[in-house]
Amino acid sequence: MEALEAMARPSTYFAAVLVMGLLPGLVLRLLVRLYPKDHPRRTELLAELYALPWWERPFFVAQVIEVATCEGLPLRAVRTLAAARRRGSRLAVDRADLATAAATLVFSGLSVGLAAVFATMGFVIVDGYVLGAIDDWGDAWRVPVFLNAGFGAAVAAVDALRGAVEIWRDRPARTG
Amino acid sequence: MQRRTTEAKVRLAVALMEDPHGRHWGYELAKRAGLRSGIVYPALTRLLEDGLLTDGWEEVPTTGRRPRPPRRYYELTNKGRQDLGALATEATTNPRWSGIVNPGLA
Numbered sequence: 029m030e031a032l033e034a035m036a037r038p039s040t041y042f043a044a045v046l047v048m049g050l051l052p053g054l055v056l057r058l059l060v061r062l063y064p065k066d067h068p069r070r071t072e073l074l075a076e077l078y079a080l081p082w083w084e085r086p087f088f089v090a091q092v093i094e095v096a097t098c099e100g101l102p103l104r105a106v107r108t109l110a111a112a113r114r115r116g117s118r119l120a121v122d123r124a125d126l127a128t129a130a131a132t133l134v135f136s137g138l139s140v141g142l143a144a145v146f147a148t149m150g151f152v153i154v155d156g157y158v159l160g161a162i163d164d165w166g167d168a169w170r171v172p173v174f175l176n177a178g179f180g181a182a183v184a185a186v187d188a189l190r191g192a193v194e195i196w197r198d199r200p201a202r203t204g
Numbered sequence: 205m206q207r208r209t210t211e212a213k214v215r216l217a218v219a220l221m222e223d224p225h226g227r228h229w230g231y232e233l234a235k236r237a238g239l240r241s242g243i244v245y246p247a248l249t250r251l252l253e254d255g256l257l258t259d260g261w262e263e264v265p266t267t268g269r270r271p272r273p274p275r276r277y278y279e280l281t282n283k284g285r286q287d288l289g290a291l292a293t294e295a296t297t298n299p300r301w302s303g304i305v306n307p308g309l310a
Binding site for chain 2: 068075094
């Protein structure tokens, strides 16, 4: 009954319109900007979105976060650096280096933070097990979820850091 | 350069070989192959680079339903039909990949 009442509220309706109607397109338009300007994936992902039924769109956009971060961001970073070096401007190179380093640091920082939070929560719950607090918590299913999420975030963090090191190592020597 | 045969490549090969002469779309392929978009799109790029796929943009009718941007499609090349066809066939016999082709047997 409460669920039916909640569904009948205008705020639920507007939230549904926002999440299902407006946000997917808006968020996707922002995400595809992680790709270089002339990359076909920008148009491809947007076109895929509008070909989907509306109820699938939020899930599609959630998946695109991974595509855009893992495929688009490195491409954009490499292109930006290359363009800056072609221009030969020391200032542009410094700014591009800074932008790449900042983006990588933000991503790896978020991943490390998530890893820490999830791992801590997982270990706290494991500790709860050891202390025989399972009955009080009654959330045994959360242990593998948190530990997996923590492990996943840790892997992402290591990946991001390795990517940053590779970008740094592959940088062409500066001239002038 | 010879690329490794990964589970994603096998899954994509099986999904593409379901209709070897047809047009395939990225997200639709991801769903049929049972893979995340984060794996499928980079894999499609590698298949394009290897000459196993070719791509294009669909023609969208200007009349009728609400207009939408044209989608990018992927088609198998002759080399793709040959190589990925062989991979999909191998997947049916190789116990390593049998779970992909016959999920019930995994």
